[in-house]
Every structure is written in structure tokens, then in C-alpha cells.
Amino acid sequence: MKxxxxxxxxxxxxxxxLDIVSRFPERFEIVGLAAGGNIDLLKEQIGxxxxxxxxxxxxxxxxxxKGMDCHVLHGIEGAIAVATAPEADMVVSAIVxxxxxxxxxxxxxxxxxxxxxxxxxxxxxxxxxxxxxREAGVNILPVDSEHSAIFQSIVGHNKDEIKRLILTASGGPxxxxxxxxxxxxxxxxxxxxxxxxxxxxxxxxxxxxxxKGLEVIEARWLxxxxxxxxxxxxxxxxxxxxxxxxIDGSVMAQMGIPDMRIPISYALSYPERLPVSLPxxxxxxxxxxxxxxxxxxxxxxxxxxxxALMAGxxxxxxxxxxxxxxxxAFLNGRIGxxxxxxxxxxxxxxxxxxxxxxxxxxxxxxxxxRGKAKEIIKGGNS
Amino acid sequence: MKxxxxxxxxxxxxxxxLDIVSRFPERFEIVGLAAGGNIDLLKEQIGxxxxxxxxxxxxxxxxxxKGMDCHVLHGIEGAIAVATAPEADMVVSAIVxxxxxxxxxxxxxxxxxxxxxxxxxxxxxxxxxxxxxREAGVNILPVDSEHSAIFQSIVGHNKDEIKRLILTASGGPxxxxxxxxxxxxxxxxxxxxxxxxxxxxxxxxxxxxxxKGLEVIEARWLxxxxxxxxxxxxxxxxxxxxxxxxIDGSVMAQMGIPDMRIPISYALSYPERLPVSLPxxxxxxxxxxxxxxxxxxxxxxxxxxxxALMAGxxxxxxxxxxxxxxxxAFLNGRIGxxxxxxxxxxxxxxxxxxxxxxxxxxxxxxxxxRGKAKEIIKGGNS
Numbered sequence: 170m171k172x173x174x175x176x177x178x179x180x181x182x183x184x185x186x187l188d189i190v191s192r193f194p195e196r197f198e199i200v201g202l203a204a205g206g207n208i209d210l211l212k213e214q215i216g217x218x219x220x221x222x223x224x225x226x227x228x229x230x231x232x233x234x235k236g237m238d239c240h241v242l243h244g245i246e247g248a249i250a251v252a253t254a255p256e257a258d259m260v261v262s263a264i265v266x267x268x269x270x271x272x273x274x275x276x277x278x279x280x281x282x283x284x285x286x287x288x289x290x291x292x293x294x295x296x297x298x299x300x301x302x303r304e305a306g307v308n309i310l311p312v313d314s315e316h317s318a319i320f321q322s323i324v325g326h327n328k329d330e331i332k333r334l335i336l337t338a339s340g341g342p343x344x345x346x347x348x349x350x351x352x353x354x355x356x357x358x359x360x361x362x363x364x365x366x367x368x369x370x371x372x373x374x375x376x377x378x379x380x381k382g383l384e385v386i387e388a389r390w391l392x393x394x395x396x397x398x399x400x401x402x403x404x405x406x407x408x409x410x411x412x413x414x415x416i417d418g419s420v421m422a423q424m425g426i427p428d429m430r431i432p433i434s435y436a437l438s439y440p441e442r443l444p445v446s447l448p449x450x451x452x453x454x455x456x457x458x459x460x461x462x463x464x465x466x467x468x469x470x471x472x473x474x475x476x477a478l479m480a481g482x483x484x485x486x487x488x489x490x491x492x493x494x495x496x497x498a499f500l501n502g503r504i505g506x507x508x509x510x511x512x513x514x515x516x517x518x519x520x521x522x523x524x525x526x527x528x529x530x531x532x533x534x535x536x537x538x539r540g541k542a543k544e545i546i547k548g549g550n551s
Numbered sequence: 552m553k554x555x556x557x558x559x560x561x562x563x564x565x566x567x568x569l570d571i572v573s574r575f576p577e578r579f580e581i582v583g584l585a586a587g588g589n590i591d592l593l594k595e596q597i598g599x600x601x602x603x604x605x606x607x608x609x610x611x612x613x614x615x616x617k618g619m620d621c622h623v624l625h626g627i628e629g630a631i632a633v634a635t636a637p638e639a640d641m642v643v644s645a646i647v648x649x650x651x652x653x654x655x656x657x658x659x660x661x662x663x664x665x666x667x668x669x670x671x672x673x674x675x676x677x678x679x680x681x682x683x684x685r686e687a688g689v690n691i692l693p694v695d696s697e698h699s700a701i702f703q704s705i706v707g708h709n710k711d712e713i714k715r716l717i718l719t720a721s722g723g724p725x726x727x728x729x730x731x732x733x734x735x736x737x738x739x740x741x742x743x744x745x746x747x748x749x750x751x752x753x754x755x756x757x758x759x760x761x762x763k764g765l766e767v768i769e770a771r772w773l774x775x776x777x778x779x780x781x782x783x784x785x786x787x788x789x790x791x792x793x794x795x796x797x798i799d800g801s802v803m804a805q806m807g808i809p810d811m812r813i814p815i816s817y818a819l820s821y822p823e824r825l826p827v828s829l830p831x832x833x834x835x836x837x838x839x840x841x842x843x844x845x846x847x848x849x850x851x852x853x854x855x856x857x858x859a860l861m862a863g864x865x866x867x868x869x870x871x872x873x874x875x876x877x878x879x880a881f882l883n884g885r886i887g888x889x890x891x892x893x894x895x896x897x898x899x900x901x902x903x904x905x906x907x908x909x910x911x912x913x914x915x916x917x918x919x920x921r922g923k924a925k926e927i928i929k930g931g932n933s
Binding site: 322327330415421422423425426428434450457458460 | 707717824838
């Protein structure tokens with residue numbers, strides 16, 4: 170029996186994780202759930218999975234859970250308590266955004282196995298987090314379909330024989346969008362993702378390719394492969410989830426239907442697989458698999474991410490923070506789609522880069538970048 | 552230092568194996584070479600690789616090698632001596648056709664690690680050979696690109712979590728050939744393979760899809776997966792060399808440029824990989840990857856192979872023998888291309904199937920099937 174805490178239980182990954190847990194009650198038990206503001210769904214989850222610890226963002230929401238048969242907590246301390254619950258063997262880290270970093274680091278320090286869906290943990294603090302995990306003897310199992318694919322393409326093979334990683338990207342809704350219309354693209358246009366059902370923030374990141382940029386940064390830390398040996402291929406069908414090329418010319422790949430329950434179940438049950446009753450991948454029904462170079466003019470965010478990774482230090486945290494603010498402003502109709510990379514670029518350019526030795530360094534850079542991005546947006550001089 | 556004997560050193564696989572050996576002289580040493588009738592090439596190989604044992608098919612050819620600094624042998628005993636040379640750690644089994652079976656079994660019994668390119672060993676005697684290998688504690692490493700791909704897609708994963716194997720087939724030169732012209736297809740037409748440079752027999756087998764049928768039989772024994780869980784997909788680009796689907800919906804695949812030196816080098820150096828200096832697979836240059844169901848009307852040989860596998864016993868040896876005779880007759884202009892499956896079908900229909908408990912049972916069935924096939928071809932009533 171594996172006992173699991175989920176950070177971000179009411180989000181897309183959290184819900185899929187609970188779907189897997191509910192299919193294999195003899196294998197998994199829920200210890201803790203941390204959620205944001207979706208209290209109705211959280212109440213339903215508490216009723217079904219009977220966790221010992223529950224945490225929500227706001228104190229008011231916590232009060233509305235009074236009387237339920239569990240410890241109710243709130244805020245960052247609440248999330249940390251769920252992440253470090255003594256009964257938990259594994260923590261599924263699926264809070265979207267920078268808010269996921271601190272409880273994930275707390276879980277690692279408490280020796281919990283990590284199923285990692287939160288991108289920001291490695292984007293903001295990759296070097297530090299991987300070092301902590303090594304020291305604590307903790308496994309980090311990727312939940313992202315791309316990193317799960319790479320992980321599965323390395324299992325059983327030799328890491329030091331890797332020539333390069335190839336992350337695939339669907340290209341999102343703007344892959345073939347007329348360039349002159351990109352400036353005026355609306356949130357509705359950006360949220361119209363061709364293959365995957367995901368949250369809003371990550372869907373916009375997919376449309377700008379920032380999502381792929383963040384994944385390159387994650388891959389660099391998860392697999393200890395330098396940036397210049399990580400490539401991105403646009404693969405609109407999203408069937409090959411990513412690939413690993415070896416020194417002998419062999420390329421290993423993992424494929425599947427676009428359903429997050431596959432990589433989630435793999436992370437939950439590794440090194441075993443679960444008989445998740447999903448439809449088989451039917452390549453005979455898929456007309457073709459195609460691959461293209463990313464268009465860096467159309468998608469400047471990808472190179473911004475490579476630049477931040479190459480710069481190192483707190484620059485990736487700054488990239489990430491500026492992007493969160495810019496995407497939020499875009500979703501609220503305050504800036505245009507093509508202003509997202511412009512704002513990030515400006516924030517990065519004015520950042521005085523420094524070492525990311527402690528979480529505090531990173532949080533300070535994050536805070537600064539958010540302020541800077543807001544200032545630029547407010548000034549309207551992006 | 553791994554010491555290697557090669558059975559079939561002057562054929563396509565033998566030559567590629569020696570190419571790999573010559574690139575890594577600090578890793579590999581040649582102990583023995585067995586060849587057919589290409590004495591000029593064999594002499595060159597002896598001069599370059601200085602084996603202790605050499606064997607050729609005919610005594611006359613052996614005489615022409617007198618004076619070279621090695622034990623010169625001939626015939627089946629010669630091949631067995633090369634296969635069981637006490638100095639050899641590994642035997643590369645690459646003699647084309649039924650002639651490869653006996654020396655390969657001898658190598659297994661002598662405890663040699665096997666790099667298996669000879670299809671007939673497993674097609675004729677799969678159950679027996681796998682049992683012998685298990686008893687002798689011998690590894691059989693596949694050299695065929697398809698089986699190497701499956702092997703690489705299983706390494707590190709759990710065999711008992713496999714849902715199905717998917718072998719890919721280029722479809723050969725007749726994939727889109729007009730059906731009404733297939734009857735009159737010439738050996739030159741059949742030898743015009745789109746992707747791979749191989750020997751004549753195997754190239755005709757690729758054109759009829761018998762090659763894929765034989766590979767299904769091999770896969771059944773190599774990976775212990777029943778026939779009804781082995782599928783074949785036509786994949787004209789020959790980039791994905793084969794795939795394994797797991798119970799969670801994940802499909803692992805191995806890809807690469809079509810160069811046999813990749814799977815050969817993997818078999819020679821497993822579990823390590825060698826930095827074979829071949830061009831990288833460039834998916835960006837490949838327009839698309841496509842997949843189709845095999846057309847069983849056009850390619851009846853594939854179902855004949857499934858039928859033989861399902862029948863078991865000596866039937867797969869009969870399938871193989873009848874095919875060798877029919878392909879030979881086709882290459883010599885004595886029968887048409889579409890008569891190949893007709894002849895095999897007739898031979899299989901008149902075979903009284905029995906247990907394949909000993910190599911002798913298999914060789915007897917093989918001999919009978921050859922006679923029967925020749926009789927049918929001579930009678931011209933195919």
C-alpha cells in the first residue's frame with residue numbers, strides 16, 4: 170500500500186491522480202490533499218478519499234471545512250503539513266506555479282518520494298532541488314508526459330551514453346496561425362489547444378512555447394544533461410511524447426494517446442506499470458507523424474528559456490515569474506499575446522543575476538521579477 | 552576484450568560485424584570465421600583479422616586457403632568447429648538459411664553468447680533453441696533491426712507487463728505495385744528494396760512479407776509472447792524499427808537510420824553502447840512517418856507464417872524450407888512471384904505435423920519440405 174499526499178488535488182493533474190488512485194484501491198491510499206479555492210470539489214474528494222490532512226489557500230475556506238473528519242489547515246504552512254505528513258510515502262506535487270516550490274522542497278527534505286508535475290520546482294530551483302533530493306535519497310519521478318517519456322526511454326539504458334534529449338511539442342494552437350494576427354490573438358484563441366486538456370496557465374504557455382522552454386529547463390536538471398544537448402521538435406500529433414538519442418545512433422521513444430493518466434500512473438507505480446484501462450494507441454488510425462523545427466520568430470519564449478538556463482543562477486526563476494505575471498495579464502485582457510515574450514525579455518534584461526544557493530535567494534528573485542513585470546505592464550511600455 | 556567467431560563472415564551481416572570490430576580493436580578480437588564460397592573476400596578478412604579458425608562450405612575452397620596462418624576447415628563440421636572454438640566468448644550467427652541452425656545450436660551448447668542474425672535458428676527450432684539456451688545459461692542477443700528494437704524497448708521494463716509487440720515492415724518494393732502486375736514481377740523488381748541493402752534471399756522475403764512472417768515467429772520465441780499478441784504494421788519509412796505496448800498504454804519504440812551496424816554494435820557490446828560514428832537520425836528531414844495494416848491479399852506469406860506458428864511442431868520448419876526452395880526457383884526464373892505463397896501453402900497442407908523435440912525431427916521435416924516443394928515446382932502444378 171502506497172500512502173500519498175497530493176498538492177493541488179482539484180487541478181487537472183490532481184483530479185487525474187485521484188482517478189488512478191480510485192481504480193487501484195488495493196495499492197494506494199490518500200493521506201493528504203492540498204487545494205486552492207475549489208472547495209466544492211475538495212469536499213467531494215474528502216468524502217471519497219478520506220484524507221487525514223487537508224489544506225486550502227485561504228483561512229476562510231478552511232473554516233468552511235470545519236466538521237469534516239480530518240485536520241484542516243491553510244496557507245503555505247498547511248501545504249507544507251500535507252507535504253510532510255508522517256504517514257505519506259509519496260507526494261504528488263501538482264500545484265501550478267511558484268506556490269508549488271516551497272512545499273515540494275519540504276517534502277523532499279522529509280524524505281518523501283516525489284511525483285513531480287509542478288514545473289516551477291525545477292525551473293526556479295533545479296540545481297538546489299536535485300541536490301536536496303540526492304542528499305535525502307529521494308526519487309523524483311516526472312509526471313509531465315515529456316519527462317515521463319524521457320525517463321522511460323532511459324530506464325534500463327545507460328545515462329552516460331546519451332547523446333541528446335529530444336522533447337516534442339505539439340506547437341499549440343498558434344502553430345499555423347497567421348503571424349500578422351498573432352498580435353491580436355485572444356485568450357480564447359490561446360486556450361484552444363489541439364491535443365491536451367489542461368489548466369489555463371499551462372495552455373497559454375503551450376501556445377507561446379514557454380511551456381516547452383520550461384520543460385527544457387526541467388529536463389536539464391532531472392536528467393543532468395546540458396542545455397546544448399536538449400533539442401525541441403514540433404510534433405503536432407503529440408503521439409511521440411519525447412525521445413532520447415544514444416551514442417550508437419539508437420533513438421528510444423515513448424508514445425501513447427494524449428492522456429495524463431498514463432504518465433501519472435507510471436510515476437505512482439514505478440517500477441511497475443498499472444493496467445490502466447485506456448484505449449490502445451492505434452497508429453493505423455493516425456494518418457501520419459510529422460516533425461518540424463520550432464519557429465523562433467513566432468515563438469520567442471523558447472529561446473528566452475534557453476537563455477535563462479544558460480545564464481543560470483536566479484535567471485530561470487526570473488523568467489518563470491515574469492512569465493506568470495505576463496500570462497495572467499494576457500488572460501485578463503491587459504496585454505496582447507505577443508507582449509508576453511517582450512515583457513519577460515525586459516524583466517530578464519534588467520535582472521542582476523546571482524547565485525541560487527538557497528530557496529530564499531530564489532524567492533527574492535521571484536518577488537522582484539513579479540514586481541518588475543507588473544511595473545512594465547502598468548507603464549504600458551512593453 | 553570480447554573474442555568473437557562469425558558464422559557467415561562474407562555476407563552482409565558478417566561484413567558489417569567486421570566493420571564494427573575493426574572500429575573498436577581494443578574491445579573485440581576475431582577467433583573464427585565461417586564463410587560460403589566468396590573466397591577472395593574471406594582471404595582479405597583472414598589477412599586483416601587473423602582468426603585462428605576458418606571454415607568454408609566446400610573442401611576444394613578449403614584447399615585454396617592452405618598456407619594461411621590458421622586452422623582451415625570445411626563443411627558443417629568446419630562451421631561447428633568455428634562456432635565452438637574454445638577461445639570464443641560470442642558467436643555471431645549470420646549464415647543465411649537453414650544451414651545456420653546446426654552450428655548455432657552447437658555454439659549454444661558450448662555456452663557461447665549468441666548474436667543472432669540467422670532467422671532460421673528460431674523459425675525452425677525456436678522452442679528447442681530457447682530451452683537449450685536457458686539450460687546453458689546463454690544470452691541470445693538479436694541482431695535483426697526489428698528484434699533489436701523490441702529488445703531495447705523491453706530492457707529496463709517488465710516483460711510480464713507487455714500487452715503486445717508491434718513489428719514494423721517497410722512493405723518492400725511491391726507495397727504499391729499494381730496487383731495485376733505482381734504475377735509478372737521479375738527478380739530484379741523484387742530485389743529493388745526501398746530502404747535496406749541486404750542479401751538476395753532476404754530481399755525477396757521482404758518483397759513477399761515472408762521476412763516479416765519469419766520475424767513474427769522469431770519474436771514469439773525470443774520474447775516469449777504468443778502469436779496473437781504480435782502485430783505487424785507497414786511503416787514504409789523504416790525509421791521506427793519496432794515497438795512494445797505495455798499494459799498502461801505506453802508504447803516504447805526504438806528508432807534509427809536504416810543501418811545494420813546499429814543493432815549489430817548493440818548486440819556485440821550489450822549492455823553497453825558503442826560510439827558508432829554514424830549520422831544521427833534527423834526526423835526534421837523526414838517528411839512523415841506513416842503506418843498501415845498489411846494487405847493480406849497482396850502478401851499471403853504473412854498469414855502462412857502466422858498459421859505455421861499457430862500449428863507449432865515442425866510446421867514452421869516446413870514453412871521455412873518450402874519458402875527457401877520457392878524463392879530460389881523465383882530467383883532462377885522458374886516460377887513467378889505470386890507462386891511463392893502458393894507453393895508454400897501446398898507444402899504446408901500436405902505436411903503431417905509432429906513434435907519438434909530434437910534437431911533431427913526438424914531437419915527431417917526440413918528435408919521433406921524441400922523435396923515436396925521441388926516436386927511441386929517440377930510438376931509445374933503450382
